[in-house]
Amino acid sequence: MVQVKVLKYKIAVIPGDGVGPEVIREGVKVLRAAAEVAGGVDIDFVEFPYGAEHYLRTGELIPEEALKELSRMDAIYLGALGDPRVPTGVLEQGILLRLRFYFDQYVNLRPVRLYPGVPCPLAGKGPEDVDFFVVRENTEDFYVALGGRAKGRSKAELDLIRSLYEAKFKLDVDVDRDEIAYQLGVISRKGAERVIRYAFELARRKGKKRVTSVDKANVLTHVYSLWRDVFESVARDYPEIETEFAFVDAVTMWFVKNPEWYQVVVTPNMFGDIITDLGAMIQGGLGLAPGGNINPEGVSMFEPIHGSAPKHAGKNVANPIATILAGQMMLEELGEQKVADIIEAAVVEVLREGRVRTYDLGGRSSTSEVGDEVVRKIENK
Numbered sequence: 518m519v520q521v522k523v524l525k526y527k528i529a530v531i532p533g534d535g536v537g538p539e540v541i542r543e544g545v546k547v548l549r550a551a552a553e554v555a556g557g558v559d560i561d562f563v564e565f566p567y568g569a570e571h572y573l574r575t576g577e578l579i580p581e582e583a584l585k586e587l588s589r590m591d592a593i594y595l596g597a598l599g600d601p602r603v604p605t606g607v608l609e610q611g612i613l614l615r616l617r618f619y620f621d622q623y624v625n626l627r628p629v630r631l632y633p634g635v636p637c638p639l640a641g642k643g644p645e646d647v648d649f650f651v652v653r654e655n656t657e658d659f660y661v662a663l664g665g666r667a668k669g670r671s672k673a674e675l676d677l678i679r680s681l682y683e684a685k686f687k688l689d690v691d692v693d694r695d696e697i698a699y700q701l702g703v704i705s706r707k708g709a710e711r712v713i714r715y716a717f718e719l720a721r722r723k724g725k726k727r728v729t730s731v732d733k734a735n736v737l738t739h740v741y742s743l744w745r746d747v748f749e750s751v752a753r754d755y756p757e758i759e760t761e762f763a764f765v766d767a768v769t770m771w772f773v774k775n776p777e778w779y780q781v782v783v784t785p786n787m788f789g790d791i792i793t794d795l796g797a798m799i800q801g802g803l804g805l806a807p808g809g810n811i812n813p814e815g816v817s818m819f820e821p822i823h824g825s826a827p828k829h830a831g832k833n834v835a836n837p838i839a840t841i842l843a844g845q846m847m848l849e850e851l852g853e854q855k856v857a858d859i860i861e862a863a864v865v866e867v868l869r870e871g872r873v874r875t876y877d878l879g880g881r882s883s884t885s886e887v888g889d890e891v892v893r894k895i896e897n898k
């Protein structure tokens with residue numbers, strides 16, 4: 518009798534809000550089909566209800582017990598969060614960022630890859646020109662939620678801000694009467710080091726020859742000079758990899774002008790958020806851009822980076838490819854390269870053919886038709 522070793526994974530699924538449930542349904546469908554075809558991999562999907570509906574009904578964002586339960590999973594597969602019925606930031610902070618922080622998912626990995634057959638908004642650029650990774654730090658910087666509106670702050674904070682206005686600025690602000698707000702960014706040597714090291718390791722693993730560090734060290738001198746110091750010291754361990762610094766404003770320009778220059782880009786959290794939306798556009802749009810919130814030693818979470826797109830919700834029109842590719846990244850992270858490759862090959866084929874595509878790519882197919890087509894390619898392999 519032939520013994521086949523079956524690896525069983527428990528994947529938490531959080532469909533979430535807006536188009537989240539529609540795209541995640543296709544993602545799960547594709548992952549099931551790919552695992553089946555690859556053989557030896559069994560995925561158990563466990564669905565969790567968190568998101569706007571649950572919040573509006575119960576007042577609960579994500580309870581402690583759920584976080585505990587999630588920590589026993591192999592990974593989290595997330596649709597999207599955000600809903601116009603809930604004040605902006607509540608679900609994003611209370612669920613999405615909460616999960617990123619709780620599981621210390623310190624890497625936000627966002628591949629920027631233009632697949633053949635996908636229209637690119639950059640004149641004269643094709644798939645060979647747009648193929649790099651953005652490694653976004655995912656727990657520090659301006660995402661630490663330190664700050665406040667001046668009213669009701671401690672005397673020490675007010676005094677500090679008052680001295681700033683008195684010593685430096687021409688604007689006559691009375692911090693006791695005039696409203697002010699401020700927010701702090703924090704970078705730690707340890708926090709920068711682990712994500713920068715991840716970027717260099719990724720470069721090695723993927724055969725990339727250059728790592729670009731993005732910052733704004735010319736203005737935000739405190740946080741980003743530390744970032745630069747750490748980058749330089751980590752780089753010394755990778756002598757075969759070329760390095761460079763770039764300011765974030767310049768990077769937005771160069772992504773458009775010379776995307777082919779970039780191989781691995783490592784960036785603090787906030788700038789990473791901004792430049793990966795730009796990255797998504799040059800790879801054909803948000804409908805194609807996946808992301809992984811990775812803790813290499815813990816529970817990681819994979820999601821399309823497009824968000825909940827409430828105006829398209831419930832219409833079965835959203836492009837599920839970003840979510841499907843997020844699933845592919847998840848399998849790769851779990852060490853199931855073969856399943857991941859099957860998924861990517863099927864997506865590549867569907868995109869190249871261009872027959873079944875959603876409205877954002879100029880087609881008229883529905884979300885589920887695209888998912889079905891990817892499944893068909895997988896099964897026909």
Ligand code: IPM
Pocket residue numbers: 609610613614790822824
């Ligand atoms: C992203 C999103 C989130 C972020 C929001 C929804 C909190 O824009 O994943 O890029 O800023 O990280």
Ligand code: MN
Pocket residue numbers: 790791794
């Ligand atoms: Mn974003």
